[in-house]
Amino acid sequence: MRIAVPNKGRLHEPTIDLLERAGLHLENGADRKLYAETVDPEVTVLFARAADIPEYIADGAAEMGITGLDQVRESGQSDRLAELLDLEFGRCRLVLAAPEDGDIDSLSDLAGRTVATEFPRITREFFADTGVDPEVVEVTGATELTPHVEMADAIVDITSTGTTLQVNRLAIIDEVLSSSVRLFAHEDVVDEPKVRELRTALSSVLTADGKRYLMMNVPEDRIDAVRDVIPGLGGPTIMDVANGGDKVAVHAVVDERDVFETITEVKRAGASDILVTEIERLVE
Numbered sequence: 367m368r369i370a371v372p373n374k375g376r377l378h379e380p381t382i383d384l385l386e387r388a389g390l391h392l393e394n395g396a397d398r399k400l401y402a403e404t405v406d407p408e409v410t411v412l413f414a415r416a417a418d419i420p421e422y423i424a425d426g427a428a429e430m431g432i433t434g435l436d437q438v439r440e441s442g443q444s445d446r447l448a449e450l451l452d453l454e455f456g457r458c459r460l461v462l463a464a465p466e467d468g469d470i471d472s473l474s475d476l477a478g479r480t481v482a483t484e485f486p487r488i489t490r491e492f493f494a495d496t497g498v499d500p501e502v503v504e505v506t507g508a509t510e511l512t513p514h515v516e517m518a519d520a521i522v523d524i525t526s527t528g529t530t531l532q533v534n535r536l537a538i539i540d541e542v543l544s545s546s547v548r549l550f551a552h553e554d555v556v557d558e559p560k561v562r563e564l565r566t567a568l569s570s571v572l573t574a575d576g577k578r579y580l581m582m583n584v585p586e587d588r589i590d591a592v593r594d595v596i597p598g599l600g601g602p603t604i605m606d607v608a609n610g611g612d613k614v615a616v617h618a619v620v621d622e623r624d625v626f627e628t629i630t631e632v633k634r635a636g637a638s639d640i641l642v643t644e645i646e647r648l649v650e
């Protein structure tokens with residue numbers, strides 16, 4: 367099983383980090399290599415450009431891949447790829463934008479005009495649906511500059527914080543696509559056990575994110591009071607404590623943001639020896 371991941375750029379590190387947290391440790395370093403073996407002898411990681419990953423999967427050079435939805439749409443390979451999981455990073459929007467003080471305020475103003483983009487396929491598809499038909503010019507970077515040097519009247523480009531658009535005095539006219547990094551597989555292999563296994567491993571990291579494991583001792587006659595204040599995931603686990611007298615151990619998974627309040631409340635309800643730990647993975 368080969369899984370293609372971004373070799374550089376902003377998606378590289380978070381992707382490797384996620385694989386590691388999912389237990390898929392990369393063997394002997396990932397730097398400057400084209401591929402790496404993992405602790406799982408059946409899984410090899412291929413390093414490719416984020417934009418090439420959809421093609422790798424479609425061609426069968428890799429069975430699975432991690433990249434932005436924008437890249438998959440732009441590749442034109444959406445039909446051959448199955449999206450298995452939203453990995454919830456690399457969140458951005460592809461937007462249509464034009465100079466703030468120019469004469470383009472709406473989509474219809476673009477009839478007969480020019481739009482520059484690194485995403486020509488997505489841009490053409492977007493305009494095909496609107497009935498407006500501007501000329502699309504492909505560039506490979508610094509798209510935000512093109513309206514200021516009379517190369518284009520508007521652009522379709524990525525935005526997340528909005529800083530780049532603002533610095534270049536460009537205003538958003540419309541949203542073209544909302545994207546994030548996702549796990550993809552070739553449609554022919556989605557039901558293979560290894561593919562499911564990898565999906566579950568990555569998903570368990572996302573589920574554990576923002577959750578904490580709470581452990582405490584509780585006198586038996588206070589259990590109901592404690593149970594009432596734990597906003598647990600499927601209710602707490604209750605266990606006997608060796609030589610614990612009348613005390614039992616209560617374990618629960620709690621949202622990180624609820625931890626502070628929950629500790630205060632379980633203490634008030636009679637709990638002691640409260641321990642909070644991180645959760646690496648949570649398979650539901």
Ligand SMILES: Nc1ncnc2c1ncn2[C@@H]1O[C@H](COP(=O)(O)OP(=O)(O)OP(=O)(O)O)[C@@H](O)[C@H]1O
Nearest residue numbers: 375376377416434436437456457458524525526545
């Ligand atoms: N500002 C951003 N915020 C969030 N996600 C982004 C942003 N810019 C790009 N992305 C996501 O990351 C993907 C790859 O972008 P990135 O700039 O890291 O790689 P690249 O453009 O291939 O690399 P390079 O720019 O070094 O050639 C994009 O397709 C998109 O999904």
Ligand SMILES: O=P(O)(O)OC[C@H]1O[C@H](OP(=O)(O)OP(=O)(O)O)[C@H](O)[C@@H]1O
Nearest residue numbers: 507508523524525526527528529530531
């Ligand atoms: O809304 P913002 O937070 O300003 O982000 C948007 C910018 O981020 C990306 O560029 P990147 O940083 O990847 O540089 P690049 O042009 O070298 O790819 C994208 O091409 C935009 O220019």
Ligand SMILES: [Mg+2]
Nearest residue numbers: 375376507524
């Ligand atoms: Mg970039």
